[in-house]
Amino acid sequence: MCGSGTTIDVCKEEKWKVLGFDIVPYRNDIERADARNLPLDDEIADFIFIDAPYSDNIEYNKHPDNIGNISCEKEEFFIELEKVAREAHRILKPNKNIAWLIGDHWRKKSGFIPVGFKIYTILEKYFKPIDIITVSRHNQTSNTPLWHKRAKQYNFYLRGFKYLIIMQKVSR
Numbered sequence: 001m002c003g004s005g006t007t008i009d010v011c012k013e014e015k016w017k018v019l020g021f022d023i024v025p026y027r028n029d030i031e032r033a034d035a036r037n038l039p040l041d042d043e044i045a046d047f048i049f050i051d052a053p054y055s056d057n058i059e060y061n062k063h064p065d066n067i068g069n070i071s072c073e074k075e076e077f078f079i080e081l082e083k084v085a086r087e088a089h090r091i092l093k094p095n096k097n098i099a100w101l102i103g104d105h106w107r108k109k110s111g112f113i114p115v116g117f118k119i120y121t122i123l124e125k126y127f128k129p130i131d132i133i134t135v136s137r138h139n140q141t142s143n144t145p146l147w148h149k150r151a152k153q154y155n156f157y158l159r160g161f162k163y164l165i166i167m168q169k170v171s172r
Contacts, residue, residue, distance in 0.1 A: 001052050001084070002030045003060070024061040034065060036083040040091045048088050048098040052081060054115055055105050072118075073110045082122045089126040094171035098127060101135065103162040116163035127167030134161040 002008060002020035005027050011018035019040075021033040033039055035050070053060055053068030055077065060068035067084070070077040088098050100123060105113040120132070 001035050001050055002026075003051060005030055007049055007051065023066050024063050035067075036080065036087055038087055038091060042090055043093045045091045046093060046096050048092055048096075049101075050084065050088065050098070051101040052084065052119075054103045055113075057105070072105050072113050072115050073107070078118055078122065081119060082125075085122050085126050089169060092169045094169055097130060097166055097168050098123070100165045100167075101162055102165065116165070120163070120165050123165060123167050126169070128170050130166040130168050133164040133166070135164050136161055 002022040002025070005020060008018050008020045008027075008029060020030040021035060021038060022030050023032070023034050025032050031039075035052075053066075055072035056069055058068075060066055063069075067077065067080045070080060072078070092098060100119060102116045102119045105115050107113075120129075123129075
């Protein structure tokens, strides 16, 4: 779930070895693969970072298997993300960490959906909690006059943060 590859750029700047995968790669340094079935051996990764789609609120791509095409209003969304968590557990080395960035969701017809808490609950099945960090969204595109107007018009809150959930794979 590399998206545009920002995390890859940071890793390269820090001179870390990095592999990036996405179901629809946007760059040559991102390999095509589904996060539910990665072409990697068991227990090969020292660290995993996932910035999963938060729902179908934006169009990531039209690939039929893209989890971002599923609304978090449906249980299917969380079932598919649990497959990602299980795959992350498979490829992560023991005693190493995973960091999952996720935000909550609100729509007028369905109300508030605590996506971050639901992902935390899924991850806790496979990993030991280390920390939760709130990541402030000062310069996100949702912090514009257009989104402020829409929030007032459609009666929803502009969320000013995402969760960065950090967990560890415990040794056997």
